[in-house]
Amino acid sequence: MDIDPPPNGNTTTTTTVDPSPPPPSNLPQLSESLKLEHQFLRVPFEQFKKTIRSNHRALEKDISAVISTVNVVAASDLSPDDAVNHLNSLISRLQGLKRKLEEGNRAENIQAQRCRARIDHLESADAENMSEWNNTRLNRILVDYMLRMSYYGTAVELAECSKIQDLVDIDIFQEAKKVIDALQNKDVSPALAWCAENKSRLKKSKSKLEFHLRLQEFIELVRAENNLEAVKHARTYLAQWGATHMKELQRVFATVAFKRDTEYAIYKVLFEAKQWDFLVDEFRQEFCKLYGMTLEPLLNIYLQAGLSALKTPNCYEDDCPKEDPLSQEPFRKLATPLPYSKQNHSKLVCYITKEIMDTENPPQVLPNGYVYSTKALEEMAKKNNGRIICPRTDFVCNYTEVIKAYIS
Template sequence: MDSLSNGDSAAVAAAETVAATAVSIMPQSRIRLADSLKLENQLLKLPFEHFKKSIRANRRIAEKEIGAVIDSVIDAAQQDMSKEEAVDHLTSLVSRLQGLKRKLEEGSRTENLQAQRCRARLEHLEAAQTENVSEWNSTREKRFLVDYMLRMSYYDTAAKLAESSNIQDLVDIDVFQEAKKIIDALQNTEVAPALAWCAENKSRLKKSKSKLEFQLRLQEFIELVRADNNLQAITYAQKYLAPWGATHMKELQRVMATLAFKSNTECAAYKVFFEPKQWDYLVEQFKQEFCRLYGMTLEPLLNIYLQAGLSALKTPFCYEEDCTKEDPLSQEGFRKLASPLPFSKQHHSKLVCYITKELMDTENPPLVLPNGYVYSTKALEEMARKNNGKVTCPRTGLVCKYSELVKAFIS
């Protein structure tokens, strides 16, 4: 049990171990893929956190029930019971223990499910070392799409994509469905499910200095004031809001003033407490706390990778009229997506061969055709070898001898 207390570091270490192993055995052309595995902390952490949660829940149930049974046996031993009373008492204890057994069996199934998911995700990351990288990337892209759909509340579509792609163990549909119940309740102006979630995760939320429970309590107080239940609101504040006074006195003073201003006030400082957008704020705050609790990114993974890719490609040249059509940012749609992103921080230009898509450098220098187009030596040598010393420009169709090509020098 002690080894499970360092969940965050264990999940990160596992991801980095897989990435380091991949780097050590993979060729240079695939090192970038190995580096990207270091970003997969969320993939491993979430089922691992659920695994720990299941273990803690089963342990609490066992300790509570066994402790109660032992206390009951001790009390019974100190009483002068008849034979029939003793039999009835023992029968009730047996029934209680049988109930505990059923609960532990159910808990064990949950633990096995989470362990299976951890294993499946480790195997998925290790599969990046295999030769079929395109298939692995395809699975990864589907994971990102499912993650995006779940965050955008397209639960049915996400479930169908996960099922059709056989990646149920690599995505977290059940986790997001748990969050959906709380989000739906908040959108229906109900705080009870969210408060129950806060109570269930109280120690971890306290460690992260979360204000979610406090905000939920404030909203529940405001609803009592809105309904003109002032006495009940005061009682509620004494019981649930007063303990927060040491750290949130200013917020408490402002919200308590609503007892005097009422829900129909025109004073902007207090009118805001009664506006419907307060519930939208609670929904967003819950989403953020939910993501932090399970080590998930606040933004969908699809957005993060898309923004990173667009930023890496974005240069001032992309917005010029003569930008090559092969540049994704030559398209208006990509330009709009990239407009708020920073430019790529590349201090030196790179020449990439149109034919092989490989970098042209001193090892593979560029050659200039008579029509001015430039291609790599490697590509043109291969073309000349197959065509009796002649090369053909793939963009204009010009045919010339390899001896007519001129070497270009990169300064």
């Protein structure tokens, strides 16, 4: 509100109104996006928490060691030279701790920046740039699919070309790739290290991955006919599982007697190469659960959801319109195991008014075969002295020539 004195000395009040309307809110679009973007936000957040926990554990370990050393030195009767040496050792250790804290702080900042970038991306969804936003989402979904299918090089190139490095999880999948490659080469060491690093989280989810890795180690020792080492391994790593997995342990321990060339199927299967494939699949499942990822690639989920929404019994009829994606055989095969759309009843919508045609506003058929609502044709007849003009073919007729259609 501006108050300006006029030339004659009287005071008048003038109100300045901003004619531009307030910017439209993108809250509805954001809310809809958040329903589908749980993994998109959860993954970097879980990685952020993991980095913080790792830095905290390292800090506690070093601080505890330094304090312990100080207490020992303080309680000892050391010569001046020995005291100086101990102090120099402590200073070196504290300097190393400082470097670790700086590195940890940089890692945390990177993770926080990634979380911020993803939140900003979701908040940028509005009507003006929805096409561009959806293109970015499509690229994210494709990168996710490529990473899960082990096409790492292509995924990196697409992310770089699209400039969406902060919106995809390449580094996390690279971490998983090292474990998967090792398992495919019959090496459980990286997988066991990963289990140790995430021990508390895996314990909460009651994961059996570490147990199965230890069992495979036992089987490999038996395969090599190193039974003594196999027994030592069982006492060291498998005894702790006896209370909860005794049946599995008994079955595996029996391989010491039946050997690798046994013909008994129950033991023979334990020596087959596919056991390593089972471990790879189990690791992938635990990896996805740890970071809150979906077990299926996002591309599969979106594609299945879309096909299921379109799938109706009419899609498999010979007269299915060509505009329907399910009229094509490849899409029909993909949709075969999917459920039908829950919309059991069709709706007739008037081409002119876009209103639903029902018993209150029944459809009427023109002589040329096109159907419109009673409301639309009555309004058109009033404006044109009882004449009807088909908006799609320009066919002209009298209102008395239309025929009412009945919905059963």
